[in-house]
Amino acid sequence: xxxxxxxxxxxxxxxxxxxxxxxxxxxxxxxxxxCIIIILTFYLNFAATxxxxxxxxxxxxxxxxxxxxxxxxxxxxYYPYNKLKQHGDFGLGAPAKLDxxxxxxxxxxxxxxxxxxxxxxxxxxKTPYAAVCFFHANKVFKPWKQLNxxxxxxxxxxxxxxxxxxxxxxxxxxxxxxxxxxxxxxxQKPYLPLAAxxxxxxxxxxxxxxxxxxxxxxxxxxEGSMISGYHFHFLSDSKDKGxxxxxxxxxxxxxxxxxxxxxxxxxxxxxDFKNFDFRKDRKEEIKSVENGKKP
Numbered sequence: 001x002x003x004x005x006x007x008x009x010x011x012x013x014x015x016x017x018x019x020x021x022x023x024x025x026x027x028x029x030x031x032x033x034x035c036i037i038i039i040l041t042f043y044l045n046f047a048a049t050x051x052x053x054x055x056x057x058x059x060x061x062x063x064x065x066x067x068x069x070x071x072x073x074x075x076x077x078y079y080p081y082n083k084l085k086q087h088g089d090f091g092l093g094a095p096a097k098l099d100x101x102x103x104x105x106x107x108x109x110x111x112x113x114x115x116x117x118x119x120x121x122x123x124x125x126k127t128p129y130a131a132v133c134f135f136h137a138n139k140v141f142k143p144w145k146q147l148n149x150x151x152x153x154x155x156x157x158x159x160x161x162x163x164x165x166x167x168x169x170x171x172x173x174x175x176x177x178x179x180x181x182x183x184x185x186x187x188q189k190p191y192l193p194l195a196a197x198x199x200x201x202x203x204x205x206x207x208x209x210x211x212x213x214x215x216x217x218x219x220x221x222x223e224g225s226m227i228s229g230y231h232f233h234f235l236s237d238s239k240d241k242g243x244x245x246x247x248x249x250x251x252x253x254x255x256x257x258x259x260x261x262x263x264x265x266x267x268x269x270x271x272d273f274k275n276f277d278f279r280k281d282r283k284e285e286i287k288s289v290e291n292g293k294k295p
Contacts, residue, residue: 056089056134057087057134058134058136058258059133059258059259059260059261059262060087060133060134060260060261060262060263060264061131061132061133061166061168061216061218061226061260061262061263061264062084062087062088062131062132062133062263062264062265062266063129063130063131063225063226063263063264063265063266064078064079064084064087064093064127064129064130064131064132064266065078065079065093065127065128065129065130065265065266065267065268066129066224066225066265066267066268066273066278067129067131067224067225067226067227067286068224068225068278068282068286069129069268069273069276069278070094070128070129070194071193071194071195071282071285071286071289072193072194072276072277072280072282072285073190073191073192073193073194074128074129074191074268074272074273074276075094075096075097075098075128075186075191076096076097076128076270076272077095077096077097077125077126077127077128078126078127078128078268078269078270079126079127079128079130079266079268080123080125080126081109081121081122081123081124081125081126081127082123082124084104084127084130084132085107085123087132087133087134088104088132088133088134088135089104089106089107089132089134089135090104090105090106090132090133090134090135090168090170090214091103091104091130091131091132091133091168091214092104092130092131092214092215092216092231092232092233093127093128093129093130093131093132094127094128094129094130095111095121095125095127096125096126096127096128097128097185097186097187098128098183098184098185098186098191098194099111099113099114099183099184099185100112100113100114100182100183100184100185100243101180101181101182101183101233101242101243101244102121102127102130102233103214103233103234103235103242104130104132104214105212105214105235108120108121109121109122109123110235110239110242112180112182112233112241112242112243113182114182114183114184114185114201114202115202116182116202116204116241116243117240118235118236118239118240118241118242118243119240120239128268131216131226131227133168133258133260135168135170135256135258136258137170137256137257137258138257138258138259139159139256139257139259140254140255140256140257141155141159141254141255141257142253142254142255143155143250143253143255146176146249146250146251147249147250147253148247148248148249148250149247149248149249152248152250153230156169156217156230156255159257160217160257162259163219164219164220164221165217165219165259165260166216166217166218166219166222166259166260166261166263167216167217167218167257167258167259167260168215168216168257168258168260169213169215169216169217169232169255169256169257169258170212170213170214170255170256170257170258171212171213171232171250171253171254171255171256172211172212172213172253172254172256173210173250173251173252173253173254174208174209174210174250174251174252174253175206175208175209175210175211175248175249175250175251175253176207176208176249176250176251177205177206177207177247177248177249178205178206178209178211178234178245178247178248178249179203179204179205179206179245179246179247179248180203180204180206180233180234180241180242180243180244180245180246181201181202181203181204181243181244181246181292182201182202182204182243182244183197183200183201183202184200184202193282193285194285194289195282195284195285195288195289195294198288198289198292198293198294201292203246203292204241204243206236206241209236209237209241210236210237211234211235211236211237211241211242212234212235212237213232213233213234213245213248214232214233214234214235215230215231215232215233215245216230216231217229217230217231218231222263223283223286224278224282225263225265226263227286227290229290231290232244232245233245234248244292246291246292
């Protein structure tokens, strides 16, 4: 009788010594190889399970935080960037204490500060709000004409016909003009709502520039938990210019679209969130913040 102990379990197997004529040394070798087989089997099963768990959740939009909370002044970070990467490689959000704008492209985070400085971020920080997905384009469009912001949104409406669809949109190409903005960091509580800080935002204008627009078009039923309508952040090819897109003129662009089918939300377990008043209608505030203008 031989046995192997692995994973807090004993595994027994029978060897008839009288029938096989095996000596003690051969029995030990058989036992050794049997144990190796058991360990390898467990390892391969574990690796297969881990790989299955790590498979990207295509089609799902993940939100860390609640959009209306950020609009209303919940700027303290709580969700780690390295954990956010488990839910997506494409998206946008806000850095800790509203220190500029956050853009995620190809699995990397970029921060555009109120000074205009845009830099690659590490994975050690946290965010108060971000919306990300694993981007996998299932539609590609080429407008083949110059488009301003209104014309671009009209064009997108003409090809994205499901008014209740959730779309992740990646636009790459050349632009005659891009205007972006970023907010300065907050320092002292109670924090003002974003709409009350519009006079503090900093604007940046770029001409004849190549880059990426990272964003979403989300339906009305997501308002509050997400930001409905169009929402884009810009990132230059050189990765040193960016921010929340306010206006643009696109020359030669390619539009990649990922139609999403579900969304999940992680809610902060902080005292500020627990005591936040979500009863206030912030639709007009959100519209003002998106456009960078007071109503």
